[in-house]
Amino acid sequence: MSKNPPNYISTTNACKLCRPLGACLAFKGIEGAVPYLHGSQGCATYMRRYIISHYNEPIDIASSSLSEKHAVYGGGPNLKLGLTNVAAKYRPKLIGIAATCLTETIGDDVRMILQEYRRDTEGSQGLPDFVNVSTPSYSGTHMEGFHGAVASVVEQMAEGGPRGGEINLLPGFVSSADYRYLKEVMADFGLECIMLPDLSETMDGEALLQYEKVPVGGTPLKSIKAMGRSRATIEFGRTLKETRTGGCILKGVRDVDNFQIGMPVGIEETDRFFGLLRKLSGRDVPHKYAKARGRLVDAYVDGHKYVFGKKAIVYGEEDLVVGVAAFLAEIGIRPVLCASGGTSRRLAEAILEATGDILPEQPEVHEGMDFFEISELAESLAPDLIVGHSKGYPLARKLAIPLIRVGFPIHDRVGGQRILHLGYHGAQQLFDTITNALIAKKQDDSEVGYSYM
Amino acid sequence: MEAVALKDRENQIHIKGEAPFEIVCDKDSLAGAVSQRACVFCGSRVVLYPIADALHLVHGPIGCAVYTWDIRGALSSGPELHRLSFSTDLQEMDVIFGGEKKLYNALTELIDRHSPRAAFVYSTCIVGIIGDDLEAICRRVEAEKGIPVIPVKSEGFKGNKRAGYKAACDAMFRLIGTGDTSGISPYSINILGDFNLAGEIWMIRDYYQRMGVEVVANITGDGRVDDIRRAHGASLNVVQCSGSTMELADMMEKKYGIPSLRVSYFGIEDMSEALYDIARFFKDEKMLERTRKLVQGEAQKLILELEPYRKTLAGKKAAIYVGGSFKAFSLVKAFRLIDMQVVLVGSQTGTVEDYKELEAITDPGTVIVDDSNPLELTSFLKEKEVDVFVGGVKERPIAYKLGIGFCDHNHERKEALAGFDGMLNFAREVYSSVMSPVWRFVPRHSSKDLGNKV
Ligand code: SF4
Ligand code: SF4
Numbered sequence: 044m045s046k047n048p049p050n051y052i053s054t055t056n057a058c059k060l061c062r063p064l065g066a067c068l069a070f071k072g073i074e075g076a077v078p079y080l081h082g083s084q085g086c087a088t089y090m091r092r093y094i095i096s097h098y099n100e101p102i103d104i105a106s107s108s109l110s111e112k113h114a115v116y117g118g119g120p121n122l123k124l125g126l127t128n129v130a131a132k133y134r135p136k137l138i139g140i141a142a143t144c145l146t147e148t149i150g151d152d153v154r155m156i157l158q159e160y161r162r163d164t165e166g167s168q169g170l171p172d173f174v175n176v177s178t179p180s181y182s183g184t185h186m187e188g189f190h191g192a193v194a195s196v197v198e199q200m201a202e203g204g205p206r207g208g209e210i211n212l213l214p215g216f217v218s219s220a221d222y223r224y225l226k227e228v229m230a231d232f233g234l235e236c237i238m239l240p241d242l243s244e245t246m247d248g249e250a251l252l253q254y255e256k257v258p259v260g261g262t263p264l265k266s267i268k269a270m271g272r273s274r275a276t277i278e279f280g281r282t283l284k285e286t287r288t289g290g291c292i293l294k295g296v297r298d299v300d301n302f303q304i305g306m307p308v309g310i311e312e313t314d315r316f317f318g319l320l321r322k323l324s325g326r327d328v329p330h331k332y333a334k335a336r337g338r339l340v341d342a343y344v345d346g347h348k349y350v351f352g353k354k355a356i357v358y359g360e361e362d363l364v365v366g367v368a369a370f371l372a373e374i375g376i377r378p379v380l381c382a383s384g385g386t387s388r389r390l391a392e393a394i395l396e397a398t399g400d401i402l403p404e405q406p407e408v409h410e411g412m413d414f415f416e417i418s419e420l421a422e423s424l425a426p427d428l429i430v431g432h433s434k435g436y437p438l439a440r441k442l443a444i445p446l447i448r449v450g451f452p453i454h455d456r457v458g459g460q461r462i463l464h465l466g467y468h469g470a471q472q473l474f475d476t477i478t479n480a481l482i483a484k485k486q487d488d489s490e491v492g493y494s495y496m
Numbered sequence: 497m498e499a500v501a502l503k504d505r506e507n508q509i510h511i512k513g514e515a516p517f518e519i520v521c522d523k524d525s526l527a528g529a530v531s532q533r534a535c536v537f538c539g540s541r542v543v544l545y546p547i548a549d550a551l552h553l554v555h556g557p558i559g560c561a562v563y564t565w566d567i568r569g570a571l572s573s574g575p576e577l578h579r580l581s582f583s584t585d586l587q588e589m590d591v592i593f594g595g596e597k598k599l600y601n602a603l604t605e606l607i608d609r610h611s612p613r614a615a616f617v618y619s620t621c622i623v624g625i626i627g628d629d630l631e632a633i634c635r636r637v638e639a640e641k642g643i644p645v646i647p648v649k650s651e652g653f654k655g656n657k658r659a660g661y662k663a664a665c666d667a668m669f670r671l672i673g674t675g676d677t678s679g680i681s682p683y684s685i686n687i688l689g690d691f692n693l694a695g696e697i698w699m700i701r702d703y704y705q706r707m708g709v710e711v712v713a714n715i716t717g718d719g720r721v722d723d724i725r726r727a728h729g730a731s732l733n734v735v736q737c738s739g740s741t742m743e744l745a746d747m748m749e750k751k752y753g754i755p756s757l758r759v760s761y762f763g764i765e766d767m768s769e770a771l772y773d774i775a776r777f778f779k780d781e782k783m784l785e786r787t788r789k790l791v792q793g794e795a796q797k798l799i800l801e802l803e804p805y806r807k808t809l810a811g812k813k814a815a816i817y818v819g820g821s822f823k824a825f826s827l828v829k830a831f832r833l834i835d836m837q838v839v840l841v842g843s844q845t846g847t848v849e850d851y852k853e854l855e856a857i858t859d860p861g862t863v864i865v866d867d868s869n870p871l872e873l874t875s876f877l878k879e880k881e882v883d884v885f886v887g888g889v890k891e892r893p894i895a896y897k898l899g900i901g902f903c904d905h906n907h908e909r910k911e912a913l914a915g916f917d918g919m920l921n922f923a924r925e926v927y928s929s930v931m932s933p934v935w936r937f938v939p940r941h942s943s944k945d946l947g948n949k950v
Contacts, residue, residue, distance in 0.1 A: 053602035054558065054585035061559030079528075083621055083653035085535020089563035092890055101893040103530040111654050114625060121527045128528030132871065144557045145621040145653065148591055180557040181622070182588045251897050252939035254874040415580075434565070 055415035058358055058434065059384025061180035064090045065188030066141035067104050068216060072240020073196065074261035075136030075171075077129055079105045081122050081153055082143025083114075097452040097459045098219075098246045100258075105129045105138075109145065118146050119156045126160060130171055133256045136264055139192065140175040147179035172264065174199050184385045186360050189216045190280075193239055193289040200264070201271035203297055209269060210323060211276040211299065212238040213289045215306065215362055216451065219247035219460040221469065228466060231331060232324040237266040237273060239289065247460045271297035275323060277316075279306045280362040281393035282385075305397050306362050309370030309470050310339065312397065316466075335467040342471060343374055346478040349496075351375040353427040353481060358382040358417055358435060359450045361390050361410070363464070367430050367449060368406065369397040370470060376477070377402070379424045382412040414438060428480065433459075445480035449473070530869045533844050535652030537620055538564070539660020543740050544616050544648065544667065546691045547719040548572035551612035553582045555599050555630065556620030560652070561585075569693045569910045572718050577612055586622065596628045603637045603645065613721035614644040616667060624651030644721070646670050657819070657844065658739075665744035668715065668724060672748065675722060677729025683778050684710040684730045686754075688741040690761065692717025694912035700761055703771060703915070707787050709778070715741055728752040732777055734770070736761055736914075739820055739847075761914035762826035762922075763833060764795055794916040802834060805923040810835035812883040812930055817865070817873060817891055818905055821846030821854060827886055827905065828857055834923055839880040842868050874898060884930050899938025901929035 067078035067090060080087045087106035094102050105128075107113075107121040122140075129138055142153055153175045164170055176195040178188045193213060214225055222243035229236035244260025270276075276299050278290035283303055285291060290301035307316035313336075317328050328336075353376045357367050361383045368378045381394055391408040398405070407420065418438050421429075429435050430447045433454040439446035453459025463469040486492060537554075541564050545552065554561035565581030572578065584602045586595050599617070607615060615637070619630055630647035638645040648667045650660050685704065690697045697717035704711055712730040713723035733745040733756035745756035757777060759770035768791045775787040814836050816827045821843040828838050841854055842865030854864055863876050874894055877885060885895040888906035895902040903925045905913065913922045935941055 051605060052584075052598060053553070053606050054561070054583045055606075056565060056581050057558050057562045057583065057585065059558060060562055061557060064559065083535055084533055084656075085538055085621075085652040086559060087530075088534045088890070089538070089559070091530075092567075093563050095890060095893050099893055099896065101897055105528050105530050108527050108529075109653050111624075111651075114621070114653050125528030132529070143621075144559070144591075145625065148622055148625045179588070179591075180559050181586050181591050184558075248897070250899055250938045254871075254878070254894065254898055256871060 054413045057413050059184035062178040062188035063141040065185030066178050066192035069189045069192035069240050070139030072242040074263045077135040079138050079140045081107045082145045084108045086143050096454045118151050123160050135171045137172045141178045144180045194287050197289045198292050200267050202268045204272045207272045209235045209273040211270050211273045213278040215279045219243050220463040221465045231329040232320045275300040278303045281305045281365050282361045282387040282389040306366035308366030339467050339471050354379045356380045356426045356429040358431040361385045363450050365393045372398040372401045378406040381406050381408045386410045534657050536660040537650040537652045539657035540648045540650035540664040543664035546570035546716045548578045549575040549613045551615040554618045555584045558585045560620045570691045607641050618648045618650050621652040661740040671724045673728045675725030677726050680729040681710040685732045685734050686713045686727045686730045688715045689736040690717045696912045696914035699915040760826040763830035798916050805927050806834045812836050813839050815840035815882045815885045817842045817887040821850035899940040
């Protein structure tokens with residue numbers, strides 16, 4: 044159904060972020076880890092600012108602070124110096140190193156430099172582990188950076204050995220509330236779960252008396268090492284397929300069964316997730332979730348007329364877009380445009396897979412889009428709402444329609460990290476938010492202004 | 497004190513009254529330290545960004561452009577082209593084969609689409625490495641499109657933010673001198689170094705108008721290309737804080753003989769001084785009289801309005817960590833005006849002289865830091881039992897995490913803090929943080945013991 048997308052040379056108001064940012068976020072979900080950018084100072088400062096505006100949490104990202112001289116002669120010495128300084132100052136358990144455009148271009152071989160560094164420092168006490176990921180921003184988005192970091196972590200750290208009973212869960216980039224929810228779900232199914240990463244505490248922490256150099260929480264290193272021995276991996280993301288993901292690597296290297304499923308947004312996709320958990324645990328869906336599903340269905344029924352036939356534009360990270368599209372489809376809202384700055388080449392196919400049996404007509408699906416292009420298409424599509432992160436606000440404002448905030452970044456509201464997207468509970472929140480936004484819009488626009496529906 | 501400073505950094509921290517004064521600054525950030533410092537590109541972008549009818553194209557990979565999209569509160573009274581984020585979004589092939597063609601095509605496309613009055617093309621780190629000839633492409637497009645197309649040499653790794661200010665000044669200097677200056681009053685100025693955050697420059701312009709001074713160009717808050725082109729017709733450059741545009745004033749003085757005046761619009765004292773200085777410069781009795789009336793009227797009104805805030809806030813402790821040290825001076829004085837005590841002050845880009853001056857105006861025991869990082873800052877905040885911390889967006893979560901009040905004073909703020917009204921807003925901001933009842937729940941002030949009230 045995809046028509047020819049507009050094809051501009053320049054990018055205006057991008058609908059994507061750069062790769063190292065995704066890697067830093069993934070590293071933040073590992074216990075005792077400090078993200079480290081091998082590059083110049085600016086990138087790290089910008090990314091910190093960007094991430095902070097969403098989470099309202101401190102985030103330290105160290106940097107090699109390369110200057111012109113290093114750019115010419117190579118950044119190796121600065122990388123080593125920087126690692127020593129971070130190790131001394133933060134006492135981290137792990138330093139997650141992501142390259143930047145600069146160091147990828149000058150050709151610094153981080154893996155080799157790290158090997159040298161390990162040799163140089165042999166016998167030292169208290170040095171952390173190191174993981175490195177290649178993240179040139181000129182190919183891919185923050186999501187490639189995120190998945191790439193997860194893949195590198197398991198590739199470089201997961202060990203083999205006798206098979207255990209654990210389940211690896213690789214949810215991709217979701218909110219802190221989502222990570223918390225997933226842990227609860229796994230525990231309620233009685234499954235021993237290793238979730239990577241885990242941003243539930245590290246990026247949504249408590250008020251503190253003592254500043255923690257490295258916040259508590261995150262996936263324990265011991266668990267990451269054990270991932271190669273787990274019984275199975277569950278990986279969210281219909282657009283991932285055979286790319287270099289954590290699940291694929293664990294399957295390839297350690298022969299851990301990999302189940303790739305869609306991000307569980309809405310009833311259909313959550314049913315698939317819970318179905319899988321039933322199979323893996325041999326248990327029925329816990330009462331709590333059966334009840335929640337029941338309430339959700341009841342709410343869908345109560346609210347169906349307010350949302351039916353409405354048209355939505357969905358944009359953002361590809362797998363979240365797929366999930367949101369599936370959810371909208373099942374409540375009777377028609378996604379008319381699904382757009383992402385990502386370029387997996389699988390977005391349209393994934394949306395078809397997830398919505399094919401509900402939607403009479405597939406939406407326009409475009410990858411590699413920016414907000415200028417989305418805006419241009421929006422004019423003729425006449426949507427009733429848009430669903431995505433904060434950067435779509437100018438579009439919502441121009442069209443005078445509600446923006447339903449999901450994903451990252453949420454820069455114009457508080458609590459972005461506490462938006463629950465996943466499972467029956469997440470769908471309940473999304474449904475109420477969307478339905479109320481549409482009701483409010485109608486109420487505000489109405490001359491009568493009823494105070495009941 | 498807890499030893500928290502990295503060894504190499506110890507001489508970038510100074511505690512007043514402890515040792516003879518010496519502080520090392522203008523040093524490249526140390527590898528591995530989490531610095532609050534930004535890059536050259538950031539400095540250039542900050543200064544040029546508010547020019548609202550220019551096209552700002554970032555030549556590089558997507559990150560540098562997307563992280564600077566509409567992040568600042570610089571308002572425009574007309575066009576808002578500056579609020580869009582344009583990038584060449586370099587891809588792997590461009591990096592391998594060079595990005596010049598893409599840059600040319602992108603520039604042409606965007607100029608055709610938006611008809612800007614000028615275009616600024618920012619180079620980023622990667623462009624410095626692949627060696628695209630920005631100068632040549634810009635010249636070509638300029639000839640073809642008939643508007644100024646100016647390269648900004650802002651490769652991030654070529655220094656710190658201050659180098660970026662310089663690159664921005666160089667870029668603007670190419671515009672200045674190309675416009676018609678006829679009809680400009682002898683009582684005329686350019687406003688340099690105000691970025692019209694939350695509409696500040698409008699308040700300032702209003703003061704100047706009441707004094708009878710013509711403003712030729714805003715550099716750069718609510719800025720317009722054509723105004724900047726004729727900025728050399730003004731009699732005086734009034735340069736506010738931050739030092740970001742001092743460079744430009746110096747260049748203009750050299751080439752066009754325009755003197756400059758360094759001012760701050762922040763706090764009653766500095767604001768009044770600024771207006772008087774300008775009136776004195778023009779040596780016009782009537783103007784001086786008008787200024788006196790203006791200042792007295794505004795100051796009287798303000799003192800009255802400030803009084804309730806002063807009463808409650810007196811004795812509370814403040815910490816300051818901001819971009820430019822000139823801003824730090826003003827903040828120190830502003831806190832004094834409401835009887836608050838400044839226990840820490842620092843900046844990202846101060847010079848040795850700046851720090852000497854800071855040391856002169858602060859109380860003994862005040863900690864003075866250059867280019868600090870989160871760990872260092874927090875240990876000081878805790879030790880000094882700070883009530884409110886003034887800083888940028890990156891410092892806010894640290895303060896909040898430890899249950900310390902916070903006031904935004906950076907380029908992203910949405911409250912006007914300049915001018916007489918700004919001082920009142922500032923007091924309100926500080927008040928609304930310090931006096932909030934929520935602090936009673938933070939661990940600093942209460943036990944975590946749930947149910948201890950039963
Ligand atoms: S790549 Fe260079 S110019 Fe861009 S943000 Fe990083 S340091 Fe700054
Ligand atoms: S240079 Fe690359 S890594 Fe750095 S901010 Fe720009 S896109 Fe991101």
